[in-house]
Amino acid sequence: MTSTTGPTAVTAPGVQRPAGAPAASVQVYDTTLRDGAQQEGMNLSVADKLAIAALLDELGVGYIEGGWPGAIPKDTEFFARAAKELDLRHARLAAFGSTCKPGAQPHEDAQVQALVESEAPVVTLVAKSDIRHVERALRTDGQENLRMIAATVRYLVGLGREVVLDAEHFFDGYRYDKEYALSCVRTAFEAGAETVVLCDTNGGMLPEQVSEVVSEVRAATSGRLGMHAHNDSGCAVANTLAAVAAGAGHLQGTVNGYGERTGNADLLTCVANLALKRGTEGLAGDGLSEASRIAHAISEITNISPYGRQPYVGASAFAHKAGLHASAIRVDPDLYQHIDPVAVGNDMRMLVSEMAGRASIELKGRELGFDLTGQSELLTRVTTRVKEAEAAGYTYDAADASFELLLRAEIDGGRAPRFFDVESWRTFVEHRPGDGQIDSEATVKLRTGHGRMISTGEGNGPVNALDHALRAALVGTYPEIEDFELIDYKVRILDSQQGTDAIIRVLIETSDGVQSWSTVGVGTNIIEASWEALTESVVWGLLHHGVEPR
Numbered sequence: 304m305t306s307t308t309g310p311t312a313v314t315a316p317g318v319q320r321p322a323g324a325p326a327a328s329v330q331v332y333d334t335t336l337r338d339g340a341q342q343e344g345m346n347l348s349v350a351d352k353l354a355i356a357a358l359l360d361e362l363g364v365g366y367i368e369g370g371w372p373g374a375i376p377k378d379t380e381f382f383a384r385a386a387k388e389l390d391l392r393h394a395r396l397a398a399f400g401s402t403c404k405p406g407a408q409p410h411e412d413a414q415v416q417a418l419v420e421s422e423a424p425v426v427t428l429v430a431k432s433d434i435r436h437v438e439r440a441l442r443t444d445g446q447e448n449l450r451m452i453a454a455t456v457r458y459l460v461g462l463g464r465e466v467v468l469d470a471e472h473f474f475d476g477y478r479y480d481k482e483y484a485l486s487c488v489r490t491a492f493e494a495g496a497e498t499v500v501l502c503d504t505n506g507g508m509l510p511e512q513v514s515e516v517v518s519e520v521r522a523a524t525s526g527r528l529g530m531h532a533h534n535d536s537g538c539a540v541a542n543t544l545a546a547v548a549a550g551a552g553h554l555q556g557t558v559n560g561y562g563e564r565t566g567n568a569d570l571l572t573c574v575a576n577l578a579l580k581r582g583t584e585g586l587a588g589d590g591l592s593e594a595s596r597i598a599h600a601i602s603e604i605t606n607i608s609p610y611g612r613q614p615y616v617g618a619s620a621f622a623h624k625a626g627l628h629a630s631a632i633r634v635d636p637d638l639y640q641h642i643d644p645v646a647v648g649n650d651m652r653m654l655v656s657e658m659a660g661r662a663s664i665e666l667k668g669r670e671l672g673f674d675l676t677g678q679s680e681l682l683t684r685v686t687t688r689v690k691e692a693e694a695a696g697y698t699y700d701a702a703d704a705s706f707e708l709l710l711r712a713e714i715d716g717g718r719a720p721r722f723f724d725v726e727s728w729r730t731f732v733e734h735r736p737g738d739g740q741i742d743s744e745a746t747v748k749l750r751t752g753h754g755r756m757i758s759t760g761e762g763n764g765p766v767n768a769l770d771h772a773l774r775a776a777l778v779g780t781y782p783e784i785e786d787f788e789l790i791d792y793k794v795r796i797l798d799s800q801q802g803t804d805a806i807i808r809v810l811i812e813t814s815d816g817v818q819s820w821s822t823v824g825v826g827t828n829i830i831e832a833s834w835e836a837l838t839e840s841v842v843w844g845l846l847h848h849g850v851e852p853r
């Protein structure tokens with residue numbers, strides 16, 4: 304997205320930095336594998352962690368915090384395997400742990416020894432910097448905490464490690480006792496720490512508070528400061544950006560904002576904002592343009608569904624639904640987008656719905672491979688059909704495949720592609736009180752170019768039985784459908800006031816192992832709605848496998 308035009312360098316629509324100004328840079332430190340893994344419900348295996356680390360390196364982060372060796376057996380194993388199995392091109396591995404215990408020396412502290420034995424080139428030490436935590440949680444005094452920090456940092460630096468100090472509860476501590484919090488930072492720098500990270504551990508800060516504190520700490524100390532923000536006030540990304548603007552040269556975050564409680568600063572949002580809005584680079588190489596793919600790949604590994612509305616990399620981040628937006632986007636996408644989605648490896652998508660106008664249909668058509676420019680009558684017809692169908696319960700922004708069939712039918716003068724003609728279908732459900740069994744069975748009668756087909760199917764419910772019967776009737780003529788698999792099925796009652804008379808909407812997602820597509824059906828009962836969605840999914844699949852009606 305960055306291009307040079309005359310006296311200024313344009314980084315995003317409307318955002319400029321002075322010509323010739325060198326792009327500042329910031330160290331990007333990823334803590335997905337440590338603080339991200341502290342998220343409720345997340346449980347990563349060592350193999351998961353290794354796979355995520357490889358993706359983070361591809362992204363181009365400078366540091367990957369692998370976990371806490373010595374505290375968590377899987378993390379100890381991670382570092383042992385990482386040394387042999389990971390070939391990191393950009394990132395340095397960091398082992399996380401605490402300073403030595405009160406009254407102890409680092410060389411005799413088992414936790415500190417585990418950090419050394421991890422052989423990670425970087426060690427990140429968490430240390431208390433809020434005097435209340437020192438006295439109440441650590442149950443020691445301020446001087447002893449400073450000794451623990453100094454001794455542990457000095458010991459690890461002496462062993463050739465790069466040491467990062469995470470000053471826990473720094474912002475709360477600074478607001479309570481500025482001098483003590485500052486003495487923790489100074490002690491760490493004097494002992495040889497490369498970076499002292501100011502942590503908003505409770506995540507309650509606001510950007511203006513962060514700006515003020517980081518500026519003051521910068522003026523009062525010398526050395527690289529970092530920011531570690533939690534999202535409890537919903538400001539983790541804003542707080543990180545505020546810290547960098549105030550002079551922090553290192554930021555910590557997690558991919559997809561994973562983390563304890565409400566999560567950590569979303570590293571991808573932070574680096575995208577910095578690179579595209581401020582010209583501050585953080586990732587090595589061209590990693591930013593891979594951000595969407597890597598965010599989704601990591602979601603697959605964590606088994607946490609991607610958040611569609613995630614800034615920059617979410618599936619909806621550049622999805623446009625309103626007709627007025629589409630009409631301006633047709634002229635210039637920048638009119639309704641803050642950046643070019645390509646910069647973060649995302650795509651612009653048009654959503655077709657009751658809010659569509661003719662421009663939305665034209666752009667969606669283009670996305671699907673149909674040039675509808677100048678076909679005003681067709682566009683009006685399709686727009687009207689979409690609005691009427693949505694009023695009756697259909698939803699096309701969640702069912703692109705059904706929209707494409709509707710569009711193709713209008714382009715072909717009202718004729719849908721005819722792979723088969725349905726004569727009838729029926730289902731029944733049998734309950735046998737004797738063995739408590741409930742069986743479902745369906746019969747489908749249809750006609751293809753090969754003749755009349757009658758098939759039955761059984762299933763664990765009537766829709767499943769109908770799906771089996773439909774496939775059985777078609778597979779002789781269209782063996783391609785053997786690759787189609789129903790992967791998601793959603794039912795929604797649209798007018799629940801009417802009880803069993805309500806309108807039912809069914810959304811089906813089908814996959815052939817390479818791509819997936821979604822279809823919608825609506826009816827007064829669930830089977831009728833499912834049948835419509837099922838048949839459309841077969842038709843769309845056949846069309847996209849290049850099959851001609853047989």
Ligand SMILES: CC(=O)SCCNC(=O)CCNC(=O)[C@H](O)C(C)(C)COP(=O)(O)OP(=O)(O)OC[C@H]1O[C@@H](n2cnc3c(N)ncnc32)[C@H](O)[C@@H]1OP(=O)(O)O
Nearest residue numbers: 371374375401402403404405429430431440441442471504
């Ligand atoms: C802000 C953060 O998120 S930091 C990361 C936190 N992550 C984790 O806690 C995950 C991994 N943790 C663990 O596996 C365990 O909690 C361990 C191994 C670290 C400690 O377990 P245990 O020895 O059973 O102690 P426990 O968890 O009950 O208490 C923590 C101890 O560490 C001490 N401690 C806390 N912070 C520090 C510190 N910065 N430096 C040194 N000691 C510390 C506490 O005072 C307490 O000491 P005590 O055992 O003498 O009471």
Ligand SMILES: CC(=O)C(=O)O
Nearest residue numbers: 429469471472502504
């Ligand atoms: C170190 C850390 O994770 C925190 O203070 O939140």
